[in-house]
Amino acid sequence: MRDYRRNRTGCHGRWARLQQPPVWRIMSPPAVRRQQGIMNGHPAALPPDRLLTPCDPASFWFETTAELADTDIIIGQPRALEAIQLGLKVAQKGFNVFVLGPPGSGKLTAARELAERIAATQPPPSDWCYVNNFANPAQPKALRLPAGWGRHLAHDMEVVVEDLVSALPAAFEGEEYRSRAEKIEQQAREREAEAVNRLRAEALRSRIALIETPTGFAFAPMQRDQDEIISPDQFQNLSDQERQAIETTVADLQQQLQKILRQFPAWRKEARGKLKALNREIAEFTVSHQFADLKARYASLPGVIEYLNLAQADIIEHTESFLPKAEGVISLFEGPQKAPAQRYRINLVVDHSELTAAPVVQEDLPTHGNLIGRIEHQAHMGALVTDFTMIRPGALHKANGGYLLLDARKLLSQPFAWETLKRALHAGEIRIEALERSLSLISTTSLEPEPIPLDLKVILFGERMLYFLLDIYDPEFPEFFKIAADFEEVLPRDADSIELYARMVATLARREKLRPLHREAVARIVEHASRRTGDSEKLSAHLRSLADLMREADFYAGSDGRNLITAADVEHAISRRIYRSDRLRNRVQEAIRRGLIFVDTEGAVAGQINGLSVFQLNDFAFGQPSRITATTRPGSGRILDIEKETELGGALHSKGVLILGNFLASRYSGAQGFSVAASLVFEQSYGGVDGDSASLAELCAVLSSIAEVPIRQSLAITGSVDQHGRVQPIGGVNEKIEGFFDVCAARGLTGDHGVIIPAANVVHLMLRRDVVQAAAEGKFHVYAVSQVDEALELLTGIPVGRRDETGVFPEGSLNRKVEERLKDFAAVLRSLQKSGEETGGEKH
Known part of the structure; x- marks a missing residue:
């Protein structure tokens, strides 16, 4: 194994230091063969220019972004933008838009900009007012006016009522009114007096006097020759015949008096009339004089004229409310005292006087009341009272005739807000109703304002998961939101896209009032955008992170007194963002350096391999090497996944283990059967493990354990494998490579260290420059494999071997060692089985 490491190290030529753009030394013939993919019979390390696809600042024609013209902030989203435009332009009911995509992708900005563009071509919609329903105050009337007229009507009506507050009392205090009123009263008094005087004269002819007393009228007899009233004693001294005649006359006069007095109320009523x-x-x-000009001004609006006629009649009917009232005690059971103007005030709920186009409204708190409006109340003597002037508009009122933007997550998190929105869209009207009343939680009488017709486009924006959940669980959702605008998370990285990306950066810098960017800074941003996607052929479309990076770089440029944002400022911002987020990564790296987490980077061990994992913490991801071990023994062909048995392994990881088990059985079962039992585990793993990106490493570990062939610990490996041994791509390849590189670099790079990745992941490589530099100097290597056999040869240093025409693996090959060991396992099992049968027979 020592000779192998020396030979493998000797295969690498020396690379020049990485520049920007990269400039490499002329490669030696072995290096040329390595770049072509073969070296000493197995895969060669990838050349440095395959590990990072830099953006060449020299490819930009500009020096700074100040030279670039503005462009749309949203680029590379033709599908989503077309969908939004279609939804906003189709007038039919239900063509509202759901804009779906990850947070920060610019979907809200795009939707708002498109809505504002379309709204700019449309006139502002009508104003809406609520006015008193004089026939039924509990049901205020909605009044529609052209945009801007509502404010004028409210002001004009206020002026008219204020004028009447002074004009009416002045009219009733005028000389003409007083004289005519006094004449009516005088005529009424004279009529009563004349009737009484006629009766008095008739009574005098009968020598009977009609006397007015504090309590009414009375009759008294008079002396014959004198105008004096007979005293009671004198009346008693009269003869019975005289007394009876007087009493008869008085009774007749009293009847006449009663008849006259019964006419007084009618006469007084006539006078009051x-x-x-x-x-x-x-x-x-x-x-009428006050309303004449007002009616002439709004003659073209029949609805306003109708209201003015009703208001005029009501003012005439309630003239006394405008006149000064006598001082007195106000009943505690009456409502709050209001000025006369309150009854005739115009409640302008929607005012478009300052708009020049259709409204575009974004509601950040879409509650039930904030959507459809609410009716406020005023406390009075322990009770809550309200009227039409306390009606307040909602977002649907403000956006009516235009466009309403709502965050789907916020909308769904508010009680009954989603149902309220659907009900309004279905009915095509805005009906203001308290939530507790719509839920029948209270039964008190309240206002029922006349509904306002609804005509607007709703734009919901949210994550894809929300869209699909609504589509599945709400059968009404497709009825109201027929258009889905799905935003891409990545853009293609080509010359045209990079040019457009630079213009977008320039536009964003101007909008955010940031310093211009040097072209090298733009190039570094492009590289970072490609790194964020984990793909060298793509660019990130995440606007929020781009804007945040530019703001931070602008701060560092300002702190250093520069007028331009340089590549160093961008690099500083990137590094500091990583520094703020990598506390856990540092703890893991420290634990590996201190030997608390066992990760071997030297030597060779059978049945042990360095796998690679990725941890995602918010917007920061990092790789960590993990020691995977495998043990094998004679058995029935089952591979024991310890992670699954302990309920730490996810479904995808378990699937990967089953796949590699089927690969082993397919390749090595033969006539002998697959007589092995294996166990796999992620050592020192105390949390969940999921994903199949370790299946290649696990397969290599199992084969190493069966063949008792050691695996180079200076290499780490990642990749998924199928049942035929093909290596499949995985995610997080950059972070995985850098995670193992950091461990090796901390211990000292020897030239043996490297990472094996799937060949399909080469296009995703956007490694850090220190990793690329180490590769250029031959201190670290990245290998790309497409078959498990290629990985095995790199890890073990011996050929894997293929079956010849007789079906036999070559002598000394890895497959030969595996097959021979499996035969031994089978023999052991047969021996045990035979021994068990013999033992069982003796017992029997």
């Missing part, structure tokens, strides 16, 4: 008619005449004249 005349006075009321006079009041109405004065009020009509005053109010």
Whole structure:
């Protein structure tokens, strides 16, 4: 094994130091053969230029982003943008849009920008007001006006009512009104007095006096020759005949008096009617004069004219509310005292006077009340009272006639908000109703405002999982959201895309008021965007992380007093972001260095291999080598997955173990049968293990254990394997390579260290520059394999071997060693079985 390491190390030529762009030394013939993929019969290490695809700043024609024109922030999303445009332009019902994609992908920005562009071509929608329903105040009326007219109507109505507050009292205090009112009252008094005087004259002819007392009227007899009233004693001295005649006359006069007095209420009512008619005449004249100009101004709006007519009639009917009231005690059982203007106020719930286009509204807290509006209440003497002036609009009112953007997660997290939105869209109207009332939790009487017609486009944005869950579990969802705009997470990395990406960076810098970026800084951002995707042929479309990186780089540039953001500032921002997040990675690396976590990077051990895992912490991922061990013994062909048995292994990991078991059985069973039992475990793994990216490593460990052939511990391996031994790609390849590199670098690179990866993952390589530099200097190697046999030869240093025409593996090959060991296992099993049968026979 020692000779093998020396030979393998000697195969590598020396590379020049990595530059930007990379410049390599001329390769020696062995290096040329290595780049072609073969060296000494097995795969060669990848050349450094395959480990990183840098962005050449010289490929940019500009010096700084200040020279670049603005472009759309959202690039490379033609499918999603087309879907959004279709949904916003189709007028039919139900073509609302659900924009789906990961957070920070720019889906909200794109949806808002497209909505604003389309809205800019549309006129502002109508204003909406709520006014008093004079016939039924519990059901306020909705009033529709052209955009901007609502504010004018509210102001004009307020002015008219204020004028009437002073004009009406002035009219009723005028000389004309007083004289006419006094005349009516005087005529009423004279009429009553004339009737009484006629009766008095008739009574005098009968020598009977009509006397007015504090309690009413009374009749008294008079002396014959004098105008004096007979005293009671004198009346008693009269003869019976005289007394009876007087009493008869008085009784007749009393009947006449009663008849006259019964006419007084009717006469007074008639007088009050005349006075009321006079009041109405004065009020009509005053109010009509005030409303004449108002009606002329809104003559083109029949709905407004109808309301003004009703308001005018109601003011005339309730003129007394505008007149000064006599001082007195106010009943505690009356409602709160309100000015006359309150009854005739215009509640402008939607005002588009400042808009020049259709509204685009984003509601950040889409609760039930914030969507459809609410009715506020005022406390009065321990009770809650309300009226039409306390109606408040919701997001649907504000966006009506335009576009409403809602976060799907926030909408679904608010009680009944999702059902409220669907109900409004289905009915095509906004009906303001308290949640507790709609749920029948209370039965008190409240306002029932007239519904407002709804005509808008709703744009929901959220993660893909929310979209698919709604589509599965809510049968009404496809009815209301017929358009799905799915945002890509990555963009292709080609010359055109990089040019467009640079313009997007320039536009974003100007929007965020950041310093211009030097072209080298743009090149470093492009490389970082490619690294984020884990693919050298792709660019990240995650706008939030891009903007955050640029903001941080701008801060560092400002701290150093530069007017430009340089590549060093970008690199500093990247490194500091990693530093802030890699506490756990440092703890793991420290534990490996101190020997607390066993990871061998030297020597060779049978049945032991270095696997690679990836840990994801928020936006930061890092790789960690894991020691995988396998033990084998005679058995029935079962591979024991210890992770699964201890319930630490996930379904995907268990699937990988089963696949490698079938590969072993297929290749080595033959006539002898697959007479082996194996066990696999991730050593020092105290958490869950999932994924099949370790199946290649586990297969190699099992074969090493069976053949008793040691595996180089200076290598780590990752990859998935199928039942035919083909190596399949895995995720997190960059982090896995760097995780093992960091362990080896901390112990000292010897030139033997390296990582084996699937050949399909080569296009994903965007390694750190220190890893690439080590590869260029021959201190670290990355091998790409497409078959398990290639990996085995790298790990063991001996040929795997293929069956010849007779079906026999070559002498000294790994497969020959495995097969021979399996035959030994089979023999042991037969021996044990025979011994058991003999023992069983004796007992029997």
